[in-house]
Amino acid sequence: MTTPTFYIDMKITEEGNAQKGSNPREVMVVLGPAYGKELNKTIVKVDHASVLREILSGIEEQGAVPRVIRSLRTADLAFMAHGAAQLSGSGISIGLQSRGTVVIHQRDLDPLSNLELFPQSPVITLEMYRQIGQNAAKYALGESPNPVLVVNDAMTRPKYQAIAALLYLKECQSLVPNQKPIELKVEFSITE
Amino acid sequence: MKKLIAGVDIGNSSTEVAIAQIEDNHAVFLSQHLVKTTGIKGTIDNVKGIRFALQEAAKKAGISLKDIETIRLNDAVPVIGDLAMDLISETIITESSMIGHNPDTPGGAGMGIGITVIIDQLTAIENKEQEYIVVIPKEFDYEWAAHRINKAEQDGIIITGAIVQKDDGVLIHNRLTKEIPIVDEVSLIEKVPLGKLAAIEVALPGYVIRTLSNPYGLSTVFNLDPDQTKQIALVAKALVGNRSAVVIRTPQGEVVERKIEAGRVILKGTNKQQLEVSINDGAESIMSTYEKLGVLQDVRGETGTNVGGMFNGLRYDLAQLTGQAAEEIMISDFLAVDAVIPTSISGAMAGELSMESGVALASMVKTDKVPVQRVASLLEEEIGVAVEIGGIEADMAIRGALTTPGTRKPLVILDMGGGSTDAALMSESSKITSIHLAGAGDMVTMLINSELALDNKELAEKIKKNPLGKVLSLFHMQLEDGTILFSKTPFPPHTFGKVLIREENDLTPLPNKLSMEKVRDIRRSAKRRVFVTNSLRALKRVVPTGNLKHLSFVVMLGGSALDFEIPQMITEELGRFGIVAGFANIRGTEGPRNAVATGLILSSVGKEVVQ
Numbered sequence: 177m178t179t180p181t182f183y184i185d186m187k188i189t190e191e192g193n194a195q196k197g198s199n200p201r202e203v204m205v206v207l208g209p210a211y212g213k214e215l216n217k218t219i220v221k222v223d224h225a226s227v228l229r230e231i232l233s234g235i236e237e238q239g240a241v242p243r244v245i246r247s248l249r250t251a252d253l254a255f256m257a258h259g260a261a262q263l264s265g266s267g268i269s270i271g272l273q274s275r276g277t278v279v280i281h282q283r284d285l286d287p288l289s290n291l292e293l294f295p296q297s298p299v300i301t302l303e304m305y306r307q308i309g310q311n312a313a314k315y316a317l318g319e320s321p322n323p324v325l326v327v328n329d330a331m332t333r334p335k336y337q338a339i340a341a342l343l344y345l346k347e348c349q350s351l352v353p354n355q356k357p358i359e360l361k362v363e364f365s366i367t368e
Numbered sequence: 369m370k371k372l373i374a375g376v377d378i379g380n381s382s383t384e385v386a387i388a389q390i391e392d393n394h395a396v397f398l399s400q401h402l403v404k405t406t407g408i409k410g411t412i413d414n415v416k417g418i419r420f421a422l423q424e425a426a427k428k429a430g431i432s433l434k435d436i437e438t439i440r441l442n443d444a445v446p447v448i449g450d451l452a453m454d455l456i457s458e459t460i461i462t463e464s465s466m467i468g469h470n471p472d473t474p475g476g477a478g479m480g481i482g483i484t485v486i487i488d489q490l491t492a493i494e495n496k497e498q499e500y501i502v503v504i505p506k507e508f509d510y511e512w513a514a515h516r517i518n519k520a521e522q523d524g525i526i527i528t529g530a531i532v533q534k535d536d537g538v539l540i541h542n543r544l545t546k547e548i549p550i551v552d553e554v555s556l557i558e559k560v561p562l563g564k565l566a567a568i569e570v571a572l573p574g575y576v577i578r579t580l581s582n583p584y585g586l587s588t589v590f591n592l593d594p595d596q597t598k599q600i601a602l603v604a605k606a607l608v609g610n611r612s613a614v615v616i617r618t619p620q621g622e623v624v625e626r627k628i629e630a631g632r633v634i635l636k637g638t639n640k641q642q643l644e645v646s647i648n649d650g651a652e653s654i655m656s657t658y659e660k661l662g663v664l665q666d667v668r669g670e671t672g673t674n675v676g677g678m679f680n681g682l683r684y685d686l687a688q689l690t691g692q693a694a695e696e697i698m699i700s701d702f703l704a705v706d707a708v709i710p711t712s713i714s715g716a717m718a719g720e721l722s723m724e725s726g727v728a729l730a731s732m733v734k735t736d737k738v739p740v741q742r743v744a745s746l747l748e749e750e751i752g753v754a755v756e757i758g759g760i761e762a763d764m765a766i767r768g769a770l771t772t773p774g775t776r777k778p779l780v781i782l783d784m785g786g787g788s789t790d791a792a793l794m795s796e797s798s799k800i801t802s803i804h805l806a807g808a809g810d811m812v813t814m815l816i817n818s819e820l821a822l823d824n825k826e827l828a829e830k831i832k833k834n835p836l837g838k839v840l841s842l843f844h845m846q847l848e849d850g851t852i853l854f855s856k857t858p859f860p861p862h863t864f865g866k867v868l869i870r871e872e873n874d875l876t877p878l879p880n881k882l883s884m885e886k887v888r889d890i891r892r893s894a895k896r897r898v899f900v901t902n903s904l905r906a907l908k909r910v911v912p913t914g915n916l917k918h919l920s921f922v923v924m925l926g927g928s929a930l931d932f933e934i935p936q937m938i939t940e941e942l943g944r945f946g947i948v949a950g951f952a953n954i955r956g957t958e959g960p961r962n963a964v965a966t967g968l969i970l971s972s973v974g975k976e977v978v979q
Binding site for chain 2 (some may be wrong): 184233236237238239306310318319320321322364366
């Protein structure tokens with residue numbers, strides 16, 4: 177048995193201002209201003225394409241419908257996700273920054289409150305991104321899933337804090353003041 | 369002449385005290401208190417708890433401890449109990465031949481039959497007459513796998529189903545040009561034999577599989593003769609109730625339900641009478657054998673078997689508790705109860721569980737006289753009040769129980785505690801017969817803990833003591849009986865959508881997979897199996913004629929009489945014999961608590977209570 181080698185390419189097309197969704201099975205994924213554009217790897221050098229694909233796969237596997245937008249007026253995770261939750265048909269959203277930090281949000285919560293927050297981006301694995309997508313879908317479908325288990329590494333802070341700050345600054349350079357979120361069409365192609 | 373007397377009752381799990389003022393042969397009760405027993409009943413560790421309880425009671429009565437003239441201590445019954453539980457059957461799959469499990473999200477629906485083939489060998493297939501089932505280990509991405517299957521389909525290879533290791537069922541299904549059933553989350557996929565005939569079935573959401581869980585369905589699929597059908601029937605049994613399943617036929621493959629050599633129980637009675645019963649016969653036949661024997665002197669388990677191990681373990685525990693040698697321990701009573709124990713099937717490929725049968729045992733030994741005297745002298749030394757040891761516990765309990773309004777002699781008390789169920793009969797001439805039986809509240813906790821696979825004794829204890837509810841929305845909760853409770857305050861967020869235990873001031877959510885009906889059924893059946901069985905057993909022993917119809921008043925006491933459903937179950941059961949049964953209301957105010965402590969005070973004056 178040989179493991180096939182293949183590459184995943186992500187193609188993101190911008191499709192104008194995002195409208196409020198009406199599908200109750202919809203989970204909104206909101207990307208940071210630079211995600212997959214000016215930046216293309218997370219803080220631990222994982223390809224943005226793989227991360228987003230795992231989240232979308234998780235949502236789809238549970239039977240919900242993923243939709244992707246990009247936030248341009250803010251790069252703050254909580255406000256990105258809270259804004260996206262208002263546009264989401266189910267009221268559930270996932271916020272994803274370029275460095276890999278994720279949150280699951282719900283439209284009736286306060287911006288700084290949330291359903292599940294994964295603040296230590298260096299320790300999030302691809303399997304966890306998949307589970308985060310699955311959990312968000314479960315919330316959207318009205319289930320109450322067990323939160324995704326998070327590992328805690330006390331050394332991530334001293335090791336990555338400076339890099340995280342730099343990545344956030346870099347992400348902020350892509351901000352467009354007063355620009356509403358943009359609807360995105362994300363396509364993956366696989367080549368052997 | 370006025371004097372103050374305190375009664376102290378040391379129980380297996382709680383210590384109760386009562387303080388009364390005695391005036392011309394009348395007792396006026398001032399206060400009472402209850403604490404958890406410190407240490408094992410009858411040991412000097414108890415003193416700490418007693419002192420604390422006395423201080424609290426004295427504070428409530430507004431007196432000083434020094435004012436108390438005498439403290440009366442109960443002569444604790446020298447019996448100690450212990451619990452054990454083990455399997456008597458086990459399902460083993462040799463030559464792995466089935467997968468039956470409930471992944472949250474399998475793909476597609478329907479039934480497919482074909483030869484198992486690994487995904488990267490698909491293109492190398494030459495024989496296009498055959499139908500195939502694809503095996504997809506976790507190294508293969510879903511996009512790639514779906515692409516491969518679609519391509520093979522175009523090349524004229526017929527694919528009827530897929531077995532997937534990761535949780536990719538829906539993802540693959542959404543990318544296929546032709547619908548096939550897909551079973552995913554098969555964790556041990558490397559055990560799936562390749563090149564063998566397999567059948568796969570996935571039911572629609574909310575339905576269960578029908579063909580593979582039917583022995584004749586399996587025989588149709590695999591062209592089996594009657595003998596082979598008989599052999600494979602166990603596979604069908606193991607798959608009942610699943611939403612998806614795979615059965616793979618390997619020439620040697622078989623599923624066996626192995627009866628573990630559980631062994632025989634040897635019951636020894638008086639006059640060297642001895643009866644044997646196999647534990648595989650189940651709890652009912654063990655208990656009826658015990659009934660035939662009448663008086664029990666000791667029980668042994670056949671050495672080298674499960675039951676031998678269980679009884680030896682009990683003997684060893686009890687020897688440690690009492691400080692006697694293990695050989696000297698004589699088991700004076702035991703209760704066997706059938707139990708269902710979820711066990712993982714050995715040889716299974718997706719971590720399947722099977723509900724295996726087992727037996728739970730509670731046993732009890734008579735020990736040397738419990739050294740209450742030592743407790744009494746230490747207590748006297750510590751608080752400087754004279755301590756005397758009162759009469760027999762059962763005697764005191766009956767005196768206490770008789771303060772319940774509406775009772776009279778002859779009276780039977782049923783004392784249901786944590787470790788033992790005790791019964792005592794007081795005849796019209798005030799003669800007392802008493803009996804101590806193994807099995808009570810702690811056994812119920814053990815059964816709940818294991819049958820719900822909680823692995824958490826505290827949670828099981830909470831389930832035992834409280835009713836359930838399910839939070840439907842911010843303000844609505846569905847109760848066990850189906851009624852909806854509207855709350856004035858919103859429920860806390862961590863309880864949303866969950867089944868929870870309704871404690872007095874707190875709501876404890878249960879793990880997600882447990883449904884309210886299942887937890888309730890197991891809770892009630894565990895209580896019934898232990899308490900209803902034991903109360904009948906106890907009453908039969910204390911009634912001189914052995915006929916329950918000759919009883920008229922039964923009063924329930926002890927911690928388990930406080931339970932929200934046990935007394936009703938027993939009242940209902942005993943009602944069939946025309947017995948008035950209910951839980952006590954000691955002194956008309958205390959409910960089923962404080963009987964012994966009250967009895968201890970009353971016995972010192974020999975007169976009735978004055979409120």
